Amino acid sequence: MKQFLRKFYPSLYVDEISEIPLDLLRKKGIQGLIIDLDNTIAPWDQPTVTQSAEKWLKQAKNDGFKIFLVSNSTTSRVNYFMESLGIPGISMAQKPRRGSFRKALETMDLNYNQVTVIGDQIFTDVLGGNRLNLHTILVNPINRKEFFFTRLVRLAEKFVMKRFLQWFNKTE
Ligand SMILES: [Mg+2]
Numbered sequence: 800m801k802q803f804l805r806k807f808y809p810s811l812y813v814d815e816i817s818e819i820p821l822d823l824l825r826k827k828g829i830q831g832l833i834i835d836l837d838n839t840i841a842p843w844d845q846p847t848v849t850q851s852a853e854k855w856l857k858q859a860k861n862d863g864f865k866i867f868l869v870s871n872s873t874t875s876r877v878n879y880f881m882e883s884l885g886i887p888g889i890s891m892a893q894k895p896r897r898g899s900f901r902k903a904l905e906t907m908d909l910n911y912n913q914v915t916v917i918g919d920q921i922f923t924d925v926l927g928g929n930r931l932n933l934h935t936i937l938v939n940p941i942n943r944k945e946f947f948f949t950r951l952v953r954l955a956e957k958f959v960m961k962r963f964l965q966w967f968n969k970t971e
Pocket of ligand 1 (some may be wrong): 835836837838839859902919
């Protein structure tokens with residue numbers, strides 16, 4: 800059971816993307832950021848990136864990180880963000896399937912140990928990244944006004960995270 804749950808555990812857990820320490824990632828040898836769109840950098844129902852996320856993305860770009868959006872959202876929505884941010888990406892990514900993550904690695908021309916996956920959902924972002932043994936970072940979702948199904952998933956995530964934090968606190 801423990802081994803099974805580990806697939807759902809992120810390498811790092813922060814409140815929001817702007818709290819991710821870029822210098823720490825660099826020290827770990829990470830050069831590429833695979834980033835989820837909805838509720839990670841933008842509210843899922845709005846066409847704008849949050850101010851703090853935008854600032855952080857700019858900093859990451861300036862620091863020389865390669866950035867790639869991997870989103871399960873629609874092509875029109877993802878294209879809009881790709882254009883406005885000047886960041887490449889993949890829409891309808893079917894996370895947690897591995898294909899889109901592999902494609903992102905290939906496009907960024909980086910190895911498995913050189914990227915981190917950043918997202919707000921355990922069962923898509925964290926699980927997808929972990930299935931390829933990538934470094935993963937979980938953030939709290941930007942807004943909670945969501946579809947019923949997503950709310951159900953959140954409940955399951957809470958269950959997993961409670962156990963993760965118990966395990967994390969024990970091993971720290
Ligand atoms: Mg998301």
